[in-house]
Amino acid sequence: MPLRRWWERSSPVPGAPQARGLGVTVEEWLPAAQDVAAAGGRLLALWVSANPHGAAAYAAFMAPAGVLVLRLSVPANLPEGFAYPSLATLFPAAGRMERAAFDLFGVQSSGEDRRPWLRHAAWPPGSFPMRSSSIADEAPAGIDTYEFVRVQGEGVHEVPVGPVHAGTIEPGHFRFSVVGEKVLRLEERLGYVHKGIELRFTELALLEGHRLAARVSGDSAVAFSWAYCQALEGLSGCSVPPRAAWLRALFLELERVANHLGDLGALGNDAGFAFGLAQFSRLKEQLLRVVAEAFGQRYLLDAVVPGGTSVDLTPGHVQALAGRIGQIGCEVQELRRIYDEHAGLRDRFFEAGRLAPDLAARLGVVGLAARASGQALDARVDWPCAPYDEMIPKKIVRQAGDVAARVTVRFDELEESSRLIQRILEHIPAGRHLASVATPPAGACGVGLIEGWRGPVWIWLEAGADGAIRRCHPHDPSWQNWPALEHAILDNIVPDFPLINKSFNLSYSGHDL
């Protein structure tokens, strides 16, 4: 059955544009996913929801026509041996999502890899924090053992790295199997910064959830809080004032520019060019300061709120922002020429950490990393929400899939975002920046999809009684891209790992939840 048939059976889901939902039976779950895969669709997220009102496994896909959310009801009492069909053979990234869903809910997929993913030792096997609230949290968590895949042969040795890393970065564990300096295999182990975000959501009111969403991954605060608000506004039927939509896009592009500036500096530094870090971090600081002047916060963690934005743009700040963005744009051009001509950077960037386009497609990579590997995916363009429907961004795509390509995509996106920012500053409509949000009925579900600087950020939101959150699942694009890093590093040397890792710059917090 072609994808169109499933699409015709589905019905709209409030929130993100062109999102549709469809309940399927356990026999239909896999065939539907197969048709999505055959049509070139991508897995967007996979999660489980279980509460006294019912239990279900969900999979959201980015299909050519829009976003399709499949819902598979699972028996609430979870009979012994129950497992829903795994999607990991179709969408490799699904494997970890299914393992994570099991760790939290105890709903098992048929996937072969049954190792825990988010659960280390903070709670015992057989207990599931999202199902029972009675998990003892007094005893300090011990150290658990994890079965890494062993590479054997003459001269093979393992290099364990982390969880505490050598720089100012988030914790995670990398297990390298190495011959000489060459990496034969990398296996990641994440979950160290799992802090119970999904349970915490259920303790908050719908109107407070955006604050937690912004803190799922602090570097993507605007993307997450916007996606959350989009879902909430969808399910409560709130229409956001045009000015608020434009302000949100301004915040999102500022977030993209700030992160790209930071990454471009760090990438230069990781290749031994400290000049790059000094210059780009100076530009980033200049940007953050003008943002703080205009909106009262350097990072816009609390700028997007249900119904609109918490802050408005005053005419005086328009000029300051426009001037700063213009100056940064000019300097970035200058620095780009320096990067392009720098023999040392060229030597380190080209061919390093290559993720070929066909492999990127097979792994289902998303966002910036996908666009650097020939995948023309950008939710702002593919399924634009306001105001992107009025100012379609240019999709930046490169084919090479190496560190150089990810650097180039950042340079180009920086330029494109600067153009969008200037356009917003010139044409932002007048009017209110905040509307009131009605309390949605219990059981209503909504979705949010925003292309953050790293990739598509997804929110699944279910309303509870009296304005409570029954379930909120935030999904960071790092879920899809972490497994790709394991491939990109192959046949590279261990000392290039920091550079290659940085070129992806994935979120630990956004993934570990």
Add this chain to the structure above:
Amino acid sequence: MLKTLRKIGSIGIVTEPAPVADELLRVRAALDERVCALLGRALCIRHVDAGSCNGCELEIHATNNPLYNLEGLGIRFVASPRHADLLLVTGPVSRHMEIALKRTYDATPDPKLVVAVGECGCTGGIFGESYASRGAVANVIPVDVAIPGCPPSPTRILAGILAAVSRLPAFVRTSAT
């Protein structure tokens, strides 16, 4: 190369004066003179993310940018706790990071200082305490200085770090200029 040198020349030195140590951020008694003399001026910091959302990390990075230029004060980040005098810890402390944080603390030679960064490092923040989170850094290791903010600005972070070591004669001079 010429372009690089020209750029360096045209930008010049952009470093701003360091903020004054903020004694109000101190939560434990100050270091005694003997310890201060031992630590000397070249303070080494080991950052530990014990569960943060990565927002605080962005601002900790910023303390090293040319405008704040933490290294210009003789303070630098090091790769191992064994080289460190001060642990800069962001939180909340996830239960999965609890042992790693304790081991990092134990690996840091005495005398040592601990600065908790951010709302979550100070109180557990929006994440609080749960099956997965221990909350404040002080719930796991002793904390000398706690810097609230979500995330705290680089200036606040600097003021907090300087508060931790403000009894050092060298720092009194630096931060007074």
